[in-house]
């Protein structure tokens with residue numbers, strides 16, 4: 299009997315179009331500098347180009363690929379352009395993309411050791427490698443009391459940290475009885491918004507989140523933190539969690555980890571360290587000092603999907619005491635019971651994260667680390683920092699511009715002397731050229747431009763060209779007597 303008709307893409311066809319897709323991606327990277335970094339589409343343009351209804355009959359794959367060029371490509375922001383300097387980067391690289399492809403090909407669901415031993419054990423090994431590469435203290439290794447896990451995001455990691463901290467502070471009672479409304483969490487005025495979200499989701503309540511003031515360099519003030527903790531204790535409240543940041547999103551400020559860490563140790567609070575982008579720098583021995591004080595931390599995360607040449611989504615989350623995290627998040631319904639789990643000899647990463655299911659994300663990270671080697675990774679991270687530092691020097695030497703904050707690594711915050719309106723106009727005009735993309739922030743109530751060097755292939759020439767364009771457009775302002 300022959301097989302009934304089906305609609306699947308057969309291996310022969312898959313092989314054919316698969317090669318075309320790889321070529322498409324390679325072509326894209328060869329041409330990415332030609333596209334305007336920000337697309338020129340208006341809201342609704344892309345939606346309107348797509349059919350009102352899903353197709354009744356399947357379409358040729360060639361037509362789908364054609365629409366990638368005609369409809370999708372004109373509507374994407376080119377994060378992988380070396381002239382993308384906005385926000386923080388969202389990295390990719392050849393080995394990472396290929397690792398993602400293989401992950402898709404294998405289609406693993408690695409919720410437990412049993413459902414994919416290789417997915418679990420490669421992740422454990424790669425996370426131990428990274429703990430080594432960052433010179434994290436012993437307790438963050440799987441061979442000691444803790445270990446690492448790949449999360450979808452720094453936001454997901456922050457939520458896990460807040461939940462584990464909440465349970466530790468309540469002797470694991472909040473999981474059954476709910477949070478008691480007295481737990482107090484501490485961040486700075488510059489901490490990423492994902493911490494507020496985590497505090498809301500975890501039932502702590504945003505009214506129980508304290509935003510500690512920062513110093514003139516936008517770093518959390520430990521004296522203010524200490525005073526606020528005392529005030530809350532006197533009011534009968536229960537301080538339980540502090541997040542310190544290595545490289546804030548707005549200005550790359552470095553919270554003083556040793557001072558904050560000692561307060562957390564003395565007061566018995568969970569310390570989470572958010573190093574989303576800048577944590578990566580610690581793989582280079584000369585930048586490892588940014589993690590000094592990490593020995594006090596209960597948890598730490600950084601994003602290879604920001605600045606370690608690895609595709610989104612890939613946040614590496616390390617805990618010093620995995621038992622607290624697992625006890626907080628583990629649930630064992632009958633249908634997931636199995637001997638490997640009962641034996642206690644394996645890791646089931648579903649107990650280390652919010653969702654049950656998980657992709658084989660360690661593959662891309664493993665490919666990246668093996669392709670570049672520690673040497674190659676450090677080389678490119680250093681290059682980015684050097685290029686950003688050079689840009690910062692140009693700003694300092696310029697008569698028209700000034701630095702708006704210290705530039706410890708690869709983010710430079712700067713502004714024109716002409717005031718907020720001039721800086722806003724300058725940003726708009728620069729981004730309209732399509733030749734680069736910068737974003738902004740507000741520091742000490744003043745509109746500030748940000749240039750972040752972190753896209754995988756950004757080189758000195760790109761930042762040189764950016765500086766020339768910035769000066770040229772600012773110069774046109776002079777002629778127009780804008781100020």
Ligand SMILES: *Cc1c(COP(=O)(O)O)cnc(C)c1O
Pocket residue numbers: 386450451452453454490492543545546547572573574575601613
């Ligand atoms: C980008 C960023 C985050 C959020 O990262 P996601 O992985 O997108 O959730 C958190 N903290 C800091 C400091 C960041 O820069």
